[in-house]
Amino acid sequence: MPLDGHIALITGAGQGIGRACSVIFASKGADLVLLDKNSETLSNVAQEVARMGCKVIKHVLDLTNMDELREAVENARKIDLIDILVNNAGFDRPGTTAKIDKKEFEEVLGIHVTVPLTLIQILLPGMREAGWGRIINVSSIYGITGGKGEVAYSTAKAGIIGLTKSVAKECGQDGVTVNVVLPGLTRTPTIETFMDERYKKAIIANTPLGRIAEPEEIARVIAFLASDEASFITGIALPVSGGWGL
Numbered sequence: 001m002p003l004d005g006h007i008a009l010i011t012g013a014g015q016g017i018g019r020a021c022s023v024i025f026a027s028k029g030a031d032l033v034l035l036d037k038n039s040e041t042l043s044n045v046a047q048e049v050a051r052m053g054c055k056v057i058k059h060v061l062d063l064t065n066m067d068e069l070r071e072a073v074e075n076a077r078k079i080d081l082i083d084i085l086v087n088n089a090g091f092d093r094p095g096t097t098a099k100i101d102k103k104e105f106e107e108v109l110g111i112h113v114t115v116p117l118t119l120i121q122i123l124l125p126g127m128r129e130a131g132w133g134r135i136i137n138v139s140s141i142y143g144i145t146g147g148k149g150e151v152a153y154s155t156a157k158a159g160i161i162g163l164t165k166s167v168a169k170e171c172g173q174d175g176v177t178v179n180v181v182l183p184g185l186t187r188t189p190t191i192e193t194f195m196d197e198r199y200k201k202a203i204i205a206n207t208p209l210g211r212i213a214e215p216e217e218i219a220r221v222i223a224f225l226a227s228d229e230a231s232f233i234t235g236i237a238l239p240v241s242g243g244w245g246l
């Protein structure tokens with residue numbers, strides 16, 4: 001199996017794209033370290049992948065609590081080498097430049113840029129030493145197009161693209177690839193619960209494939225980037241958007 005013998009740390013694993021990554025990575029033979037702040041959904045996913053034969057460690061934590069994050073990941077790292085990192089967790093705080101709350105702006109930058117940077121700082125040295133590693137970050141089409149009323153989210157999602165390319169340049173010689181996927185509209189619990197139908201329809205109308213993505217369609221691309229099939233791809237910002245953002 002393509003990810004046999006590897007250990008992947010996935011943030012925001014409790015639902016949506018993170019859950020789909022967990023299941024697909026497990027189906028490809030990876031063992032998993034799963035992080036999320038929601039203990040109920042995280043337990044469900046951990047049980048699901050364990051039933052598939054995957055060795056799994058789960059940590060319930062708020063990723064933006066840096067001390068807790070460091071401790072959890074340092075402990076998991078002591079058990080074995082984590083050689084795949086999927087920086088997926090995220091949340092949105094909508095607002096225009098006139099209305100955005102500065103604290104919320106910084107929270108959004110924190111989860112989408114500072115948390116991935118921190119995890120990269122912890123895990124990259126081990127990957128470099130091993131001569132093999134995969135880092136896959138999750139941005140958004142808004143990271144390249146911007147979004148009206150999405151100033152914090154778009155800024156953060158552009159930031160993770162810059163981080164990806166910079167880290168890719170740092171560690172390519174050591175066998176570590178670093179890529180970022182840019183999903184379009186994807187049917188996850190947050191989108192289904194909170195996004196207005198009119199807004200969804202407007203995005204779908206601008207999506208050449210004319211529909212919303214399923215989380216597995218994003219997760220399969222992430223799993224590809226984590227595999228040896230993608231051994232000569234690094235620093236790429238890959239839209240997985242059905243053509244939205246062209």
Ligand SMILES: NC(=O)c1ccc[n+]([C@@H]2O[C@H](COP(=O)([O-])OP(=O)(O)OC[C@H]3O[C@@H](n4cnc5c(N)ncnc54)[C@H](O)[C@@H]3O)[C@@H](O)[C@H]2O)c1
Nearest residue numbers: 012014015016017036037062063090140183185186188190
């Ligand atoms: N769904 C979409 O349409 C879409 C489009 C583009 C990009 N994305 C990006 O894809 C990623 C996943 O999106 P999703 O729709 O699956 O999200 P989601 O909201 O459905 O799930 C996110 C998960 O992350 C966890 N999480 C959030 N903040 C956390 C924190 N501080 N500490 C610990 N866990 C935390 C949540 O508990 C949840 O389980 C995000 O980075 C998102 O910005 C999603």
